[in-house]
Amino acid sequence: MLNHKKENRADSVTRFDVNSLFEFSKVVNSDVSLQFILNHFILTAMGKLLCIRGIVFLKIEEQTFHTETVRGFILDEEKKNIVITQKLKSIIYINSIKKKNEKWVTILNKNEIQVLIPLIFKNDVLGALGITKLSRKKLTNEEETYIKSLSNIAAAAIAQKLSVDKLINVNRELDKQIHQATTLFDLGKEFSSILNRERVIKLFSLSLMGQIGVRQFAICLKEGNEMKIVSSRFHDSIDASVICNLSGFENPSLVSEIVATKKLKKELKEIGISAIIPMKMQDEVKGVLAVGERIAGIPYTQTDLEYIYSIGNLLLISLENSRLFQEAVEKQKIEDDLLIAREIQRGMLPKILPKYAGYDLDAANISSKHVGGDYYDVINLDDDNFIIAIADVSGKGTPASLLMANLQAMIRALVPLKLSLSELTKRVNDLICESTGNDRFITLFLASVDKKNKSLTYVNAGHNLPFVLRKDDKIMRLEKGGLLLGVMKSTTYEEGIVQLVAGDVLVLFTDGVSEAMNPDGIEFGEERLLEIIKSRKNESAETIKEQIISEVQKYSGDYQSDDITLLVLKVS
Amino acid sequence: MTNFKINFRESSNIQIIDLKGYLDAHTAPDFENAIQKIINNKQYNIIVNCKNLSYISSAGLGVFMAYIEEVRKNKGDIKITNMSSKIYNVFDILGFPLLYEIMNTEEDALKKFTKSI
Numbered sequence: 223m224l225n226h227k228k229e230n231r232a233d234s235v236t237r238f239d240v241n242s243l244f245e246f247s248k249v250v251n252s253d254v255s256l257q258f259i260l261n262h263f264i265l266t267a268m269g270k271l272l273c274i275r276g277i278v279f280l281k282i283e284e285q286t287f288h289t290e291t292v293r294g295f296i297l298d299e300e301k302k303n304i305v306i307t308q309k310l311k312s313i314i315y316i317n318s319i320k321k322k323n324e325k326w327v328t329i330l331n332k333n334e335i336q337v338l339i340p341l342i343f344k345n346d347v348l349g350a351l352g353i354t355k356l357s358r359k360k361l362t363n364e365e366e367t368y369i370k371s372l373s374n375i376a377a378a379a380i381a382q383k384l385s386v387d388k389l390i391n392v393n394r395e396l397d398k399q400i401h402q403a404t405t406l407f408d409l410g411k412e413f414s415s416i417l418n419r420e421r422v423i424k425l426f427s428l429s430l431m432g433q434i435g436v437r438q439f440a441i442c443l444k445e446g447n448e449m450k451i452v453s454s455r456f457h458d459s460i461d462a463s464v465i466c467n468l469s470g471f472e473n474p475s476l477v478s479e480i481v482a483t484k485k486l487k488k489e490l491k492e493i494g495i496s497a498i499i500p501m502k503m504q505d506e507v508k509g510v511l512a513v514g515e516r517i518a519g520i521p522y523t524q525t526d527l528e529y530i531y532s533i534g535n536l537l538l539i540s541l542e543n544s545r546l547f548q549e550a551v552e553k554q555k556i557e558d559d560l561l562i563a564r565e566i567q568r569g570m571l572p573k574i575l576p577k578y579a580g581y582d583l584d585a586a587n588i589s590s591k592h593v594g595g596d597y598y599d600v601i602n603l604d605d606d607n608f609i610i611a612i613a614d615v616s617g618k619g620t621p622a623s624l625l626m627a628n629l630q631a632m633i634r635a636l637v638p639l640k641l642s643l644s645e646l647t648k649r650v651n652d653l654i655c656e657s658t659g660n661d662r663f664i665t666l667f668l669a670s671v672d673k674k675n676k677s678l679t680y681v682n683a684g685h686n687l688p689f690v691l692r693k694d695d696k697i698m699r700l701e702k703g704g705l706l707l708g709v710m711k712s713t714t715y716e717e718g719i720v721q722l723v724a725g726d727v728l729v730l731f732t733d734g735v736s737e738a739m740n741p742d743g744i745e746f747g748e749e750r751l752l753e754i755i756k757s758r759k760n761e762s763a764e765t766i767k768e769q770i771i772s773e774v775q776k777y778s779g780d781y782q783s784d785d786i787t788l789l790v791l792k793v794s
Numbered sequence: 795m796t797n798f799k800i801n802f803r804e805s806s807n808i809q810i811i812d813l814k815g816y817l818d819a820h821t822a823p824d825f826e827n828a829i830q831k832i833i834n835n836k837q838y839n840i841i842v843n844c845k846n847l848s849y850i851s852s853a854g855l856g857v858f859m860a861y862i863e864e865v866r867k868n869k870g871d872i873k874i875t876n877m878s879s880k881i882y883n884v885f886d887i888l889g890f891p892l893l894y895e896i897m898n899t900e901e902d903a904l905k906k907f908t909k910s911i
Contacts, residue, residue, distance in 0.1 A: 398887045405852040412819035421823070425853055428822050432855030435889050437863060518892040 242270070243371055250379035259383060260291050263376040267339075267351060268293060270372070271365050275354035277335060279304065280380070281347060294354070295333055304329060310340035310347050313366060337361065339369050343377040348384075351376075402529050405433050409533060413540035417547040423453050426537045430513075433533075434526060438494055438514030440465050443501075443541070449510070456514065460493045468510045474499040474527035497522050501534040508538055560620070564589060567623045570630055575600050578608060578673055584763040585789040588771060594785035595622030595664075596732050597630055601637050606673055609637055612685065612730040612789055613666040625662055629654070629707075633668070643668055643681045644715040647704070651683065655711040664707040667700070667730055676722040676793060681715045683707050686733055689748075691755050693725035727759050727766065728791040734784035738774045746777050763790040800828045808839045808907050810900065814846040817854035826857045833861060838870020841903045845876035850884055858894065871895065873903040 246266055250259045264276045275294035279287035282303070289302040306326045308314065315337050316330050330338075335352040342348070351373060355361070361369065409429055416422055423441065430439060440454035442465050449466035464486075471480070476497050477490050494514045501509035511534050516522065571587050585598050595615025603609050613629055615622045632653055636646050647668060654664060667688055669680035682688075684706025687699040702718030722728075731751065738746040754773055758766045767790045774786055798821035801812040809832050817825055832840060842858075844850075858872060865872055873895045877885065885891065897903045 394887055397883060401852070401884060401887060408819045408851050408853075424823065424826075425819055428826065428853040428856030428860065429819065429851070430856065431859035432857070433852035433888065435859065435893070437859055517889050520889055520892075 242266075243368075243375065246372060247375045247379075250376060251382070256380065256383045256387065257291070259376065259379050263372070264291055264293055264351065267353060267369060267372060271353060271361070271369060272356050273353040274356050275334060275336075275352075277333075277352040278349060279306075279352070280341075280349035287349060290349075297333065301329055306350070310338065310342075310350055312340065313361070313370075314338045315360070339373050341373055341377040341380065343374075343381040346381075348377050348380055399525070402433065402525075405429060406529075406532055406536070409536055413536055414543070416540075417544045419541060419544045419548075422537065422540045422544055426533065426540075427453060427455070429533060430511075430530065434513070434522075434530060435517035435520065436513050436515070440512045441509065441537070442466055442468070442512070443509040443538075444469070444507075456493055456495075456512075461489065464489045464493060465495075465510065465512045468498050468512060469500070469507045471498045471500055471510070472502075472507065474531045476522060476527070497527060497530070499527060499530045499534055501538045503535075503538055503542070509534070563620055563623055567594075567626065570627055571598060572600055576602060576608065578671075580673060580676075580794055581671070582763040582792040582794055583610075583790070584767045586767055586771060586787070588775075588786040590618075590734075590784055594618050594734075595626045596734065596785040596787040597626045598730070598787055598789050599630065599633065600789075601634065603637060603640070603670060607670050608673070609668065609670050610730065610789060610791065611666065611668045612688075612732065612787060613664055614685065614732045614734075614787070616661075616663045618784075621662070625654075625658060625664065628657070629664055629666070642717065643670055643679055644717045647681045647683055647707075647715040648713070651705075651707045651713060651715075652711050654708045658708055662708055666707055667703075669700075671722075671791075678720045678722055678728070680718050680720070682718070683715060686731060686736060688728060688730045689752060689755060690720060690722075691727040691729070691752075691759055693723055695756065697752065722793045724793050725759075726793045727755060727763075728793075729755055729766070729770075730789040730791075731770075732785065732787040734786040735770065735774055735788060737784070738778045738786070739783070740777050741779050741781075746774055750777075763792045766790045766792075798824065800825060802828070802832075805904060806908060808841060808904060809837045810841045810843055812843045812846065816849045817847060818849060818851040819853045822851065822853035822857055825854060826860065829857060829861050833864060836868075838865050838868040839907050840865065840870065840872045841900060841907070842872060842874045843876050843900050844874060844878070844881055847878070847881055850881055852888075855885070855888060855890065858890070862893065871907070873897055873906065875900045875903050 246262070249262055260278050264278050267273065268276045277292050277297070278290045280290050282288045285305050285307060287304050287306055289297055289304065304326050307324055308319065316327065316335060319327050321327065330352060334354050336354040336358065337352070339351045339353070340347055341350055409425070412425060413422060416425070431437060438455050440451055440456055442449050442451050449469055451462050451465060474497065477487070477495055480498070495512045496515050497513050499511040499513065500507045501511060511530060513530065568587070568589065575583055575585060583600065585600070587596055587598060595617065597611070597613040597615070599611040601609040611633060613626070615626045615629070629650070632650050636649060641649070647666065650666070665685035666683040667680065667685040669678050671678050680700050680702070682700055682703030684703070687701050690698040690700065692698060698720065700718060700720065702716045704715040705713050736746060736748050736751060750773070751770065754770050755766060758769050767788055770788055771786060797815040798817060799814040801814070803810040803812065811828060813825070862872055875897045876899060877896065882896070885896065890896070895906070897906070
């Protein structure tokens, strides 16, 4: 058709040649912005059709169009969105519209827009171009054909651009979600490996700020029955109780949408809180996150709130782990301390017993789970005499073992003074009475052996009566002495003397031996002890000792509740 | 153990921080300490050069958020430069370009600072 007109309308040919459409198509389909396409479209149309006014609308929803660009006049801001009630199927002359009172017609008439050309792509109206010819005449056939072609090309380019932009937006949203997932993964990994509370909170804060783009927030946690702020980036002057009282919100909520009293809403606004996110464990609110405005006032989306809710719960679990870990550490520390105490205590007992000609001596302390207060000792007095001792401090644990260490120090310090045993015991009792309360007692058996004369002098301060199994199988109990230590100051102690003969077996023991219980709660008893001593009397002190220990352990089964302490002296 | 490094430089009284490697939840506290140290020295004109930064997590971005207010209150700024498109994308999807000056090169940022001082 263009070729046919070419012969008699020379100027039209120059204005409307196919090349110009091709050029236009090339430009708008290259990598340019939507704004560029629209600007190029309106200017090309105005230039080719000799127009003094131009306007381009794009459809934003059914019948509603937004003014994208305007040339040759100024459109009031509030008129940029325009509702066009008529279907835009083909070119419309404004003055031919019958419903002249419609708002869009008035606006276009007032701004002297003469004709509307729809932008249609695949039967879909994308928008329209409005123009006013300088001549105010109708479009010629050539002009109509040209503008229709130009509009079609422009519509195709616009449609493509819009769908690309839409894709980019979808991609961005996807990217954001991937990033959120990575952050969650990252945090989960990191949280499970840090057990320091401050560091967990710090890392959480940084991730919240970075991911959500929020600078002000507070973390409130339930400790016992009370909510407490553990970290806050709101101003110091805020009323903390407002945040602590937000535990009633069971779901993440925007402050603008919550149902609350005017007073609360005002308080939240004053602090600058935009959203409230609960932290829940097993469906119970254990904490609250109060977050302020985001960067440049970007609104919170549902995804954002859900994300904060997720990392909040991660935080809660991580803090719980760190609390459990701290508890375990504390417990382990106490156990370690006890172990050390036990080692120290064991170290105080003689490691190697001295050997004396004519005597066979052995002793042992098998400690129970806890540090105890049993004590035995063998001390060289001089060339002719040595001292044996056994004691039991009431109670268990560290206090008992401290007192035991004290007792040992006293005895070892007093022995070289060569006091009589009754005097020595009296002084030890006085010292113990002065330095301990009324609730701590010690039973002590102390004996001095004269190696040459084979005589044994002793004091028994309330201790389990030691056995002497005589060669003729008679039993002797060493009971002379006095009150147990720590009961009363200035008590006196009586000494006992026993003449030993070869074959005598002396056994000192603590109640861990005689009172060891079997699973039925029946005590081992002194009878059983005596039977073992009798049956093994011809064997070494070591064998007698080992036999007693193994029988007691067998008797009490797996559970040993008290220290087993034992000293065996055989006269040969 | 970690493949994250921070280097400090100074150019005409402007503190430049070079970030290298992975800035993730694990290494973010190191970066935070670095910024904190600079602010403690009352140095508020800061450029963070991301040329060799290969990854940034939310916690890493959080460090920027945590100090920008204090820095600007003291009439300074944190400008971020030399980002790879991958790193820029992370800043972009979280809306950081609205709040921070992100520049192509360190020289651009230096020029901007010297103009404003």
